[in-house]
Structure formats: structure tokens, C-alpha cells
Amino acid sequence: MEFLLKFNDSVAVYEVINDNKAIDDMAISFSGYRGVFYYDLIKEKNIKKQGKYLIEKDFKDFNWTLTDEVSIIDSLVCYKAISAIKIKRKRSEIFKPVTAWYTTEICVSIGPDGFSGLPGLIVELQIDRVITRLRKIDFTENDLNIELPNKGKRMTEKEFEIYIEDLIKD
DSSP: OOEEEEEOSSEEEEEEOOOOHHHHHHHHHHHTOOOOEEEETTTTEEEEEETTEEEEEEGGGSOOEEEEEEEEETTEEEEEEEEEEEEEOSSOEEEEEEEEEEETTSOOOBOGGGOBOSSSEEEEEEETTEEEEOOOOOOOSSOOOOOOOOSSEEEEHHHHHHHHHHHHHO
């Protein structure tokens, strides 16, 4: 599967770019890809369109622990950060480990699948056993025209979780 993370000075977007539908549906389910994410680099927020809702999360809401581990990934000096994500089940919650390798050589605080908040670009992201890795970086002179979604009811991630829980209860 291939994904594209493109950005300019104020906005970024992360999306799938494959066009083989049969392979994509299966690969997407295994990859953990959660849909298109937008990043407002000025306000430092992730935005995910979920139906008629725009779900927002602050970059600082990721509870990263920066480690001293260093690795070279595709000639970039990368640093390891760890965190966990909460997955809600019908009757319980589980936490999946998240490992990110980021580089301060590219000073944009974003990465795959809505992850952000580190002091540089996330080059590799591992959630549980699924790894998403940067394959290629192209810098262009062209101004990228990326627009943030603006149609939909804005909610924080926490507000949306409560809203869904209330719907399920009723």
C-alpha cells in the first residue's frame, strides 16, 4: 500500500494513493489506516472527517516519551519516541504500543495516520506490529494547494467518543 503525506507552510494531508481496490480493502484493514487526516500546522491540530463531523485533536495530546535511542533511516538521523493508543472494545479498553522514529532534519511535527506532536517529521511509525515507513521525500518548488475541510460539526476527539457512547447506550 502507498500513502502520501504532503504539506506546505500551514497545512498537511495524509491519504492513501493506491488505486487497486481489491488489494486496498484487505490491506487497509490490516494496516490500521484510519482514513484521510488533515493537519493544521498553524493551530497544531489534526482534523479527521468522520461522516458529517470534523474530529479535532491537538498535537500536544499525544503523550510521547522521547528516548535516547538513535537510528539512521534512509540517511536521516532519527530519534525514538514511544506512546500508546487506547482502543475501546464493547466491555473493555486495551492499549496498543506506538513507536515513532522522527527526524529533526525536517521540522514539521506530523506523521502518518494522524500522529503528530514530535519535534520533527515521523519517518517510521509502528502501532502494535504494523509498521508504516517513509519511502521517499520529494521537495518541490510548487506551492501545494491543500485545503482544510470546513463542512461538518467540529468536535474534539473526546467529545466525539462521548457522543458515540451516548448513541450506543440509547
